[in-house]
Amino acid sequence: MARTILPFGPQHPVLPEPLHLKLTIEDETVVEALPTLGYVHRGLEKLCEVRDFNQMIQIVERVCGICSCLHALCYCEGVEQIMGVEVPRRAKYLRTIWGELHRVHSHLLWLGLFADAFGFESLFMQFWRVRERIMDIMEATCGNRVVVSVNVIGGVRRDLTPEQCAWIEQEVAIAEKEIRQLTSTILNDYTVKKRCCGKGVLTKDQAYQLGAVGPMLRGSGWAQDARQTGYAAFGELGFEPIVEFDGDCYARSAVRFRETLQSLDLVRLAIARMPAGETATNVGGAGDDDTPQVIGGKRGDIMQAYNRDKSHRVVAAPPPNLDIPAGAIAAKVKGKPQGEAVTRVEQPRGELMYYLKADGSKHMDRVRIRTPTFANIPPLLAMLPGCELADVPVIVLSIDPCISCTER
Amino acid sequence: MLETIPLSLDQVAAVAKECFDDGWRQVTMSAVDCGEAGFEILYHYDKDLVMKHYRLSIPKETVVPSISPVYFCALLIENEIRDQFGICFSDIVLDFGGALYLEAEVRAMPFCKVSVAEKQS
Numbered sequence A: 001m002a003r004t005i006l007p008f009g010p011q012h013p014v015l016p017e018p019l020h021l022k023l024t025i026e027d028e029t030v031v032e033a034l035p036t037l038g039y040v041h042r043g044l045e046k047l048c049e050v051r052d053f054n055q056m057i058q059i060v061e062r063v064c065g066i067c068s069c070l071h072a073l074c075y076c077e078g079v080e081q082i083m084g085v086e087v088p089r090r091a092k093y094l095r096t097i098w099g100e101l102h103r104v105h106s107h108l109l110w111l112g113l114f115a116d117a118f119g120f121e122s123l124f125m126q127f128w129r130v131r132e133r134i135m136d137i138m139e140a141t142c143g144n145r146v147v148v149s150v151n152v153i154g155g156v157r158r159d160l161t162p163e164q165c166a167w168i169e170q171e172v173a174i175a176e177k178e179i180r181q182l183t184s185t186i187l188n189d190y191t192v193k194k195r196c197c198g199k200g201v202l203t204k205d206q207a208y209q210l211g212a213v214g215p216m217l218r219g220s221g222w223a224q225d226a227r228q229t230g231y232a233a234f235g236e237l238g239f240e241p242i243v244e245f246d247g248d249c250y251a252r253s254a255v256r257f258r259e260t261l262q263s264l265d266l267v268r269l270a271i272a273r274m275p276a277g278e279t280a281t282n283v284g285g286a287g288d289d290d291t292p293q294v295i296g297g298k299r300g301d302i303m304q305a306y307n308r309d310k311s312h313r314v315v316a317a318p319p320p321n322l323d324i325p326a327g328a329i330a331a332k333v334k335g336k337p338q339g340e341a342v343t344r345v346e347q348p349r350g351e352l353m354y355y356l357k358a359d360g361s362k363h364m365d366r367v368r369i370r371t372p373t374f375a376n377i378p379p380l381l382a383m384l385p386g387c388e389l390a391d392v393p394v395i396v397l398s399i400d401p402c403i404s405c406t407e408r
Numbered sequence B: 001m002l003e004t005i006p007l008s009l010d011q012v013a014a015v016a017k018e019c020f021d022d023g024w025r026q027v028t029m030s031a032v033d034c035g036e037a038g039f040e041i042l043y044h045y046d047k048d049l050v051m052k053h054y055r056l057s058i059p060k061e062t063v064v065p066s067i068s069p070v071y072f073c074a075l076l077i078e079n080e081i082r083d084q085f086g087i088c089f090s091d092i093v094l095d096f097g098g099a100l101y102l103e104a105e106v107r108a109m110p111f112c113k114v115s116v117a118e119k120q121s
Helices: A045-049 A055-061 A068-083 A089-117 A121-142 A162-180 A183-188 A190-196 A204-209 A249-273 A372-383 A389-398 A403-407 B009-021 B074-085
Strands: A003-008 A020-026 A029-036 A293-295 A331-333 A338-347 A350-359 A364-370 B005-007 B025-033 B039-047 B050-058 B063-065 B088-090
Touching: A003 A389, A020 A389, A029 A372, A029 A389, A045 A055, A045 A364, A055 A068, A055 A364, A068 A089, A068 A338, A068 A350, A089 A121, A089 A162, A089 A249, A089 A338, A089 A389, A121 A162, A121 A183, A162 A249, A183 A190, A183 A249, A190 A249, A190 A389, A204 A372, A249 A389, A338 B050, A350 A372, A350 B025, A350 B039, A364 B025, A372 A389, A372 A403, A372 B025, A372 B074, B005 B009, B009 B025, B009 B039, B009 B050, B009 B063, B025 B074, B074 B088
Parallel strands: B005 B050, B063 B088
Antiparallel strands: A003 A020, A020 A029, A293 A331, A338 A350, A350 A364, B025 B039, B039 B050
16 A cells, blocks of 8 residues: 655644654554654753853753743752752652642643643633642742742742641642542543543553653553652652553543642642741852852742632632742852762653763753653654554644653 | 763673663663763663663764664664764664754754864874
């Protein structure tokens, strides 16, 4: 049978970001898929040579907008490891709370996009409506909706008051209720099952051997999640990964849906167990610079999250006073890092790994970032051959591709 | 400090095969430009959330055996290193020829450091 080569992307109605696949098809069946990258490559890793190791926090936060907090967390944990810094326990819990809120809003974003990919627009809007509540928490507690910029070397630059914690718990409870109302639709609806069950199957062995990470790996039956390593406060929260076994698009979406609810539970648990104390520690290290450098000391006015019209949905309560005492957000970094470290955190899309090398100067010698989508592209290339052309958009979206992450 | 296992050029493929057979997942590879000392490539593997790291030190212009015939997922990593550092890999299962991110006509290696070399007489 004659073969046709069909370009898929970089501009495609389903793709949120530019990935190009050269699909070789026979009739309506895909027989080969080859990727082309490079549309949004920014060379962010290279910037470590011109930005100092503190400024790199702001750079790595911009590797990916959706999981900016977790990039900064992974980077800061690496530098802290090199400099031998012990982060205060309260800061670890705060990192966990904001990290899990990021996972919730990322998964809700993806669930909406996924529903839209197979034409379920009302479901798309429902998920994004709930997501707004999480974005409001982020805006109210960090001053920004997406790039929250709370992590610093040695801790976090913001704290939560008891009033804020109580308000977050109320909001999270409402978000959970709203998400649970969508359970039967996303997991049991005929259209969803028809488009997802048995599509893009990645077997358990394939997932592991091809280096899949995150919901891709767990959707194929592997109970592996970087949160099991106990970074931030996960070691004290009794975390267990969510696993599905069918390895198809439905299993991957089920993992993400259930993880959304799990993350809300983790936020509540972290708030309940968060100890009192400092949110950042002063940092020493190698080098001859004795002048303490104050980072993150200047705080702009925190935006009020509820100054917009919220008449379209239930509001638990207006946010409490968001002012943070001056000085509470400052951490002093003295000295320079020298050495190497590898750190891992679990992004919404999967395991994120940083390799850091520092030579004792104010610049990092090397910042290497392995993002989850980069790891999930080879499994995608294995999933596509044999599928119907009409299923390609759903399968591609089921890896939750983030190309700005991938190319950095 | 990061503990690494030294690796020689002729061990690269054999160690990858050994790791694959022992059930290690290939996490990624990290290339570092060490200036006149050449390049370092770190191979990161994971098994049950425990990582091990192999360190390969090579002079510049060395061709490194690809591990993509063993770990298919290494193909993108090796092509990326080729784009960024100009390190060539032999027998990659899918070779983009230095054009994964870059246009084909680009000859500069954007992640290499600028260094001064003594003029050859």
